[in-house]
Amino acid sequence: YYHIGEGYAHTFLNGITLFAWNGQKANIIAQKFWGGCNWRCFNERTAKEESIVMLKDFLAGQAKAMGSIIADSQLLAFSRNMIEETQQKLLQ
DSSP: OEEEEEOSSOEEEEEEEEEEEOSSSEEEEEEEEOOGGGOOBOOHHHHHHHHHHHHHHHHHHHHHHTTOOOOHHHHHHHHHHHHHHHHHHHHO
């Protein structure tokens, strides 16, 4: 979920919230917000890439908590695939 702000001349990306479905409800798994001097003009590609990195970081933390080591490249590829699949489902 992109938190988008409307400015006078620009649309801003104020934050991103990632959810995971546990079979019964959506749970927040990651959040990131920008504000103050860190504001960002909204760009779909940049927001998507940031979402991919956020998901990769979440998955890396989960793997570490379970005592598993998974290559960053594998986590990144999986995260990219998941974000792209989710975006495609939203477009249908």
